[in-house]
Amino acid sequence: MFGWQGKILKIDLSSKKYHILTPDISILQKYIGGKGLAGYYLKDYITLNWHDPDMPLILLTGPLVNTLSPTSGRMTVMSKSPLTGTIGDSSVGGSFGFSLKKAGFDGIIITGKSFNLCGIEINDDNIKFTDALSLKGLKTNEINNLIKNKGSTAVVGPAAENGVLFSNIVIDNHYFAGRNGLGLLFPSKGLKYITVKGTGKTKTYDKESLKKARQDIFRLTFASPVLMGELGISNFGTAALYDLIDNRRMMPTDNFRKTRFNNACLMNAYTYKKKFNPKKGGCLGCHILCKYITEDGLSIPEFETMSHFSALINNNNISVVMEANKICNEIGMDTISAGATIACYIEISNKKLSGSDITSLLKKIGYAKGIGNELGKGAFRFAESKGKPESAITVKKMELPAYDPRGALGMALAYATSTRGGCHLRSYPISHEILRKPVSTDRFTFKGKARIIKIQEDLNAIIDSLTACKFIFFAASLEEFSKVYTSVTGIESSAQDLLKAGERIYYNEKIMNSLNGFTKKDDDLPSCFFKYPGTSGNNIDIPPIRRTEFIKTLENYYKIRGIDINGMPTKEKARELELE
Numbered sequence: 300m301f302g303w304q305g306k307i308l309k310i311d312l313s314s315k316k317y318h319i320l321t322p323d324i325s326i327l328q329k330y331i332g333g334k335g336l337a338g339y340y341l342k343d344y345i346t347l348n349w350h351d352p353d354m355p356l357i358l359l360t361g362p363l364v365n366t367l368s369p370t371s372g373r374m375t376v377m378s379k380s381p382l383t384g385t386i387g388d389s390s391v392g393g394s395f396g397f398s399l400k401k402a403g404f405d406g407i408i409i410t411g412k413s414f415n416l417c418g419i420e421i422n423d424d425n426i427k428f429t430d431a432l433s434l435k436g437l438k439t440n441e442i443n444n445l446i447k448n449k450g451s452t453a454v455v456g457p458a459a460e461n462g463v464l465f466s467n468i469v470i471d472n473h474y475f476a477g478r479n480g481l482g483l484l485f486p487s488k489g490l491k492y493i494t495v496k497g498t499g500k501t502k503t504y505d506k507e508s509l510k511k512a513r514q515d516i517f518r519l520t521f522a523s524p525v526l527m528g529e530l531g532i533s534n535f536g537t538a539a540l541y542d543l544i545d546n547r548r549m550m551p552t553d554n555f556r557k558t559r560f561n562n563a564c565l566m567n568a569y570t571y572k573k574k575f576n577p578k579k580g581g582c583l584g585c586h587i588l589c590k591y592i593t594e595d596g597l598s599i600p601e602f603e604t605m606s607h608f609s610a611l612i613n614n615n616n617i618s619v620v621m622e623a624n625k626i627c628n629e630i631g632m633d634t635i636s637a638g639a640t641i642a643c644y645i646e647i648s649n650k651k652l653s654g655s656d657i658t659s660l661l662k663k664i665g666y667a668k669g670i671g672n673e674l675g676k677g678a679f680r681f682a683e684s685k686g687k688p689e690s691a692i693t694v695k696k697m698e699l700p701a702y703d704p705r706g707a708l709g710m711a712l713a714y715a716t717s718t719r720g721g722c723h724l725r726s727y728p729i730s731h732e733i734l735r736k737p738v739s740t741d742r743f744t745f746k747g748k749a750r751i752i753k754i755q756e757d758l759n760a761i762i763d764s765l766t767a768c769k770f771i772f773f774a775a776s777l778e779e780f781s782k783v784y785t786s787v788t789g790i791e792s793s794a795q796d797l798l799k800a801g802e803r804i805y806y807n808e809k810i811m812n813s814l815n816g817f818t819k820k821d822d823d824l825p826s827c828f829f830k831y832p833g834t835s836g837n838n839i840d841i842p843p844i845r846r847t848e849f850i851k852t853l854e855n856y857y858k859i860r861g862i863d864i865n866g867m868p869t870k871e872k873a874r875e876l877e878l879e
Contacts, residue, residue: 312412437457
């Protein structure tokens with residue numbers, strides 16, 4: 300076997316026992332790894348409550364991890380989302396995926412519940428369970444300082460212990476499996492941390508062919524202004540998008556009531572770089588290196604974090620954004636959901652928060668104190684409890700990220716059809732509509748968007764299954780990565796073969812959501828986007844979204860996706876994709 304290790308570690312925390320799963324090569328070829336293979340193992344349990352001991356928490360790498368394949372240092376974490384009730388997954392970087400493959404495993408599946416708070420330590424084929432009671436209540440950075448010599452780390456902080464529905468799993472102190480509340484799966488299983496280190500290698504079928512394919516991808520990457528240009532992601536991180544999105548008048552401001560932030564020029568990526576002089580870093584095996592960390596170990600916020608802790612809550616103090624990011628990372632909370640939930644609170648309470656109010660509120664959320672206990676349930680539940688559901692800007696109970704859909708209609712459809720809720724990573728039409736990659740499309744029309752969204756969902760599904768970084772696809776394509784996949788595994792595959800696997804993987808998620816009662820009514824946007832315009836100006840008009848056009852495009856998407864008029868998967872399509 301090449302690419303895959305062929306072994307998945309299955310752990311039962313109730314008994315503190317484990318055994319090895321050896322998936323057949325036919326399953327690996329169908330579901331690839333990462334997101335796809337995790338979905339295969341989750342499907343039979345998806346109707347259980349997320350806190351049921353039998354609900355699996357799955358960490359899975361892909362066949363490209365621990366090889367020479369570019370940007371392959373990622374893995375998928377998956378379970379049922381405590382926040383949304385949908386399929387819950389996150390592609391996360393760092394070195395955990397590499398370390399897991401080096402230890403000889405493609406992934407870990409964790410079930411059961413430990414009677415006492417515990418840790419899992421993996422060192423090659425040696426699996427050890429530890430008493431972690433002394434770590435209870437500690438922040439993620441404090442835990443990492445205590446266990447950093449044990450290898451790559453996955454930990455949760457106080458937010459997960461205190462029931463925050465948007466709790467994260469923190470990988471290697473600077474990378475976050477977020478957006479779904481998967482951090483809650485750790486305490487629900489009596490688990491505080493996992494460490495892994497290994498010394499093994501991953502076999503590659505044709506190293507020379509892989510080196511050639513790798514060089515082709517490098518050439519495309521270094522020619523990409525978006526990735527490697529003077530103002531690109533490599534030089535400024537994802538924060539490079541800040542000025543661009545604001546300039547296009549689609550920066551969510553004042554809880555999405557406006558789409559232009561007057562103080563954006565004082566809060567952009569250049570300002571952070573000048574003020575904090577951070578050093579460049581990134582995931583193991585990556586040459587883009589989009590992560591920026593200050594000398595005292597603080598992460599420069601990602602674009603969505605920068606936006607939501609400035610424009611969305613009307614804060615113009617860059618130091619407050621840095622402190623908010625630090626608090627969320629150390630307590631273990633998703634920054635997008637935290638910022639959006641605070642924005643919802645500001646609108647409902649009609650209060651203007653100072654910088655100290657913002658940071659104080661974040662701590663109250665993380666430790667479930669006072670109003671923080673209510674806000675820790677997320678914007679949707681908080682707004683419902685206050686009789687103001689319209690103030691929660693969510694899809695399927697997940698808070699929207701930093702792209703106002705009135706300024707990019709492809710994004711409007713992408714939010715609605717996403718299998719995990721209001722998410723920009725299932726499909727990223729911003730690449731077409733704003734970055735003009737791979738081709739430019741008109742951001743103010745729905746024309747052609749149903750097909751674009753469907754193809755991007757399939758593409759991102761296979762990227763997260765191989766696993767690779769989505770950023771590199773601003774330059775490369777599946778044409779190049781199909782050669783990488785073939786070189787690593789020895790399985791002859793074209794770009795279309797991989798895209799078909801991505802379609803199977805995404806359709807499997809549609810099936811899992813349907814088993815939990817999700818239908819067409821859930822594939823919708825908050826009403827404000829259809830009622831009110833954005834902030835027009837500078838010869839750019841941001842009108843409300845035309846609902847009739849949105850519904851028509853959604854129905855077109857259903858036809859292209861192969862689901863019925865009610866948004867439900869069909870047996871015919873499932874059979875076609877070999878899911879029945």
